[in-house]
Amino acid sequence: MSVREAVLANLGKITDPISGKDIVSAGVVRALNVEGDTVRFVLEIDPKHADQMEAVRATAQQAAEMVPGVAKVSALLTAHSQKAPPPDLKPKAKPAAPQGPQAVPGVGRIILVASGKGGVGKSTVASNLAAALAAQGRKVGLLDADIYGPSQPRMMGVSGRPASPDGKTILPLRNHGVTVMSLGLMMEEGQAVVWRGPMLMGALQQMLMQVQWGDLDVLVIDLPPGTGDVQLTLAQKFAIDGAIIVSTPQDVALLDARKGIDMFRQTKVPILGMIENMSTHVCSNCGHEEHIFGHGGVAAEAEKLGAPLLAEIPLHLDVRLAGDGGVPIVVSQPDSKQAEAFYDVARALVGQGVA
Numbered sequence: 001m002s003v004r005e006a007v008l009a010n011l012g013k014i015t016d017p018i019s020g021k022d023i024v025s026a027g028v029v030r031a032l033n034v035e036g037d038t039v040r041f042v043l044e045i046d047p048k049h050a051d052q053m054e055a056v057r058a059t060a061q062q063a064a065e066m067v068p069g070v071a072k073v074s075a076l077l078t079a080h081s082q083k084a085p086p087p088d089l090k091p092k093a094k095p096a097a098p099q100g101p102q103a104v105p106g107v108g109r110i111i112l113v114a115s116g117k118g119g120v121g122k123s124t125v126a127s128n129l130a131a132a133l134a135a136q137g138r139k140v141g142l143l144d145a146d147i148y149g150p151s152q153p154r155m156m157g158v159s160g161r162p163a164s165p166d167g168k169t170i171l172p173l174r175n176h177g178v179t180v181m182s183l184g185l186m187m188e189e190g191q192a193v194v195w196r197g198p199m200l201m202g203a204l205q206q207m208l209m210q211v212q213w214g215d216l217d218v219l220v221i222d223l224p225p226g227t228g229d230v231q232l233t234l235a236q237k238f239a240i241d242g243a244i245i246v247s248t249p250q251d252v253a254l255l256d257a258r259k260g261i262d263m264f265r266q267t268k269v270p271i272l273g274m275i276e277n278m279s280t281h282v283c284s285n286c287g288h289e290e291h292i293f294g295h296g297g298v299a300a301e302a303e304k305l306g307a308p309l310l311a312e313i314p315l316h317l318d319v320r321l322a323g324d325g326g327v328p329i330v331v332s333q334p335d336s337k338q339a340e341a342f343y344d345v346a347r348a349l350v351g352q353g354v355a
């Protein structure tokens, strides 16, 4: 029996006081991850029962610690998401009047990945984060809303036009455990699209509401760079759980990132934190590390803004080659230092109950 199976077997002996079933079959145990001698999992609970479930968490931790070969156990409580019911595709007599931000049917949480300017690695972060969350056992979707340069089809290794068997709903593609949809998949190859206001709103609405996302714990949205219509529409019209701002250490990128942060603050989207990308350069020949774009800038900025610094991702040739090859580094080289930085972010987000 593997360590994972042994842990699950022990956890399966613990009763969930809410449903009366055991905590594994009740779906309370989520994101179980075994790495070497370390076991991590979360107990997804209704916050109303937090006090009662703390005792269950302690028992679950002990039960996992009893498994031979396990040295360290991290068992956390996280609030379960208030999922919207699955889509009702029956035609309605009249469309409901819009009331406040909309939830996306079946989708637990929505996280935006944003950057002040282009080319800082926002899409790289979004694809790796989505794949790392999927590897943690989360049900993950990735929407590429970068209308200016949709790169997720290439980075996630998906191609082909998504099918729409009924002409109303769109079937997304899937790779690396992630359900993927991109505006790029809906355009003709090499076609330049000038998205004008209403058309853009329509496309976004369609991507969120007509794509059959299925039952997702979290939908990661890769935004276009800057603070344009896509960001504003999403922040104002949809229930967004948080935004992650990606920046390089260069000052100019930081200034732009600040604008992005201001916009999310104004639209009341919580800032989950900042990620410094291309933090240090790691030579792929000798492993030598150099701070070619300076160092610590994003950390200092994050502190000033009161936002956590979620990760410092090194600039490494393998990250680019992995992205270009359609297999994110967290999948192609899960044990590398570069991948580890993304896994840390994924674990932190799961631990905080936001992903």
Ligand SMILES: Nc1ncnc2c1ncn2[C@@H]1O[C@H](COP(=O)(O)OP(=O)(O)OP(=O)(O)O)[C@@H](O)[C@H]1O
Pocket: 115, 117, 118, 119, 120, 121, 122, 123, 124, 125, 146, 149, 151, 224, 225, 277, 278, 313, 314, 315, 316, 317, 318, 319, 320, 321, 323, 324
């Ligand atoms: N940490 C890294 N190490 C090496 N290459 C990287 C790293 N992060 C990103 N890159 C590469 O830099 C280029 C730009 O990255 P990416 O497309 O993710 O940026 P972006 O911010 O989404 O850009 P845009 O907004 O223009 O789409 C890509 O070729 C990517 O593979």
